[in-house]
Amino acid sequence: MDTIIKTTAYQTTTPAYGMKWHKFLVNFSLWAGAVLNLIMGFACLAEGAPLYGLALIGAAAYSIYVRFQLAKFKKNAYKHLLAAQLLVIAADLVLMGVEFSVLASNIAACGVNYYYYNKRKALFVN
Secondary structure (H helix, E strand, O other), X not given: OOEEEOOOOOOOOEEXXXXXXXXXXXXXXXXXXXXHHHXXXXXXXXXXXXXXXXXXXXXXXXXXXXXXXXXXXXXXXXXXHHHHHHHHXXXXXXXXXXXXXXXXXXXXXXXXXXXXXXXXXXXXOO
C-alpha cells in the first residue's frame, strides 16, 4: 500500500513506495539472467546459430550494464531495463521463433516492470 510521507511546509510530499522488486532485480534477477543468456549464447554459437548466440551474449552484457544503472538510480535506468527485455524478445521472435507461452511471459514481465518503475521514476534522478 502506498503511504504519504508528511514533511515540513518547505518540502513537497512524495509517496513512499516499496522497493523489494527493485532489490530483487538488482541483486539477483539481472545477474542470473545475464549468466543464463551468456551460457545460452555460447551454446548457440557452438550449435551453429551465430546471430542468436551473439544477440544473447549482447543481451547478457547489456543486462549487467542495466543492473549497475538501476543500482545507482541513474536517470532513465528503468528504460534501459525495458530495452534489454525487448532485445531478448526481438531476438527470440526474429531469430528463433519461440513458443507463445514464453513470448507472453516475457511481454508480461515488460509490462510489470514498466508499471513498477513508471510509478517510481522520480527516484531515478542521478
